[in-house]
Amino acid sequence: MYDANKILIGLAIFLGLMTYPVWSGLGRAVQAPKPEIDTPIIQKMPEKKCVENTHFMKTTHMQLINEWRDDALRKGEREYTNARGEKVLMSLQLTCMNCHSNKDKFCDSCHNYAGVNPYCWDCHLTPKQMKEGI
Ligand code: HEC
Ligand code: HEC
Ligand code: HEC
Numbered sequence: 001m002y003d004a005n006k007i008l009i010g011l012a013i014f015l016g017l018m019t020y021p022v023w024s025g026l027g028r029a030v031q032a033p034k035p036e037i038d039t040p041i042i043q044k045m046p047e048k049k050c051v052e053n054t055h056f057m058k059t060t061h062m063q064l065i066n067e068w069r070d071d072a073l074r075k076g077e078r079e080y081t082n083a084r085g086e087k088v089l090m091s092l093q094l095t096c097m098n099c100h101s102n103k104d105k106f107c108d109s110c111h112n113y114a115g116v117n118p119y120c121w122d123c124h125l126t127p128k129q130m131k132e133g134i
Pocket of ligand 3: 065066068069072073090091092093094118119120121122123124
């Protein structure tokens with residue numbers, strides 16, 4: 001004699017344990033974003049390099065553009081010299097967004113993930129707006 005209910009319950013527990021790694025991962029299925037650098041300007045670059053190295057850009061781009069803004073507006077300086085000794089025009093729209101013209105797949109992909117919403121676009125035109133001539 002055996003008890004069908006007990007077997008079913010046992011089976012359910014067994015299945016639950018066996019598949020735990022699968023379903024417990026569901027809540028965390030949101031992957032860290034992979035910012036997309038496939039834009040017309042970047043495609044044309046022989047070496048895919050940002051203004052500064054990747055680590056610096058990843059961790060410090062917010063401070064960098066704030067410095068650019070302050071230098072450009074308060075000191076009237078428009079030229080930034082990077083660690084490689086190259087001169088770069090300090091501009092959000094004309095420099096950063098010229099290369100990273102895919103704002104939604106680049107900037108926004110990280111910012112949405114990190115839950116930040118830079119207010120810059122209240123005033124500055126997005127690449128899309130620039131293109132549409134707004
Ligand atoms: C000349 C084109 C160019 C300009 C100008 C430029 N970038 Fe980049 N950027 C790139 C390329 C190419 C990469 C990918 C290579 C790398 O990660 O170093 C990149 C990488 C990055 C990354 C790291 C992405 C990652 O995968 O983690 C950030 C953040 C970034 N850029 C932000 C900016 C900001 C902000 C500005 C303006 C201050 C800017 N970029 C200006 C071409 C550019
Ligand atoms: C690799 C991911 C990544 C990419 C790509 C990226 N950001 Fe960010 N950005 C972040 C993170 C994370 C923060 C929040 C950092 C913090 O709070 O210390 C941030 C913060 C900022 C801030 C400050 C916002 C605030 O409210 O403090 C600005 C401005 C900014 N990013 C601009 C840009 C621009 C413009 C681009 C595209 C050219 C860009 N970022 C691309 C990850 C990224
Ligand atoms: C209230 C409106 C406003 C907001 C919000 C704003 N800016 Fe600006 N920003 C301006 C104006 C106006 C200028 C001057 C434009 C010029 O002189 O060409 C400027 C200039 C700049 C410059 C230097 C010139 C250039 O061509 O880019 C940078 C860099 C800049 N802002 C970055 C930022 C960043 C980063 C944010 C978000 C954290 C931001 N700004 C938010 C209005 C704003």
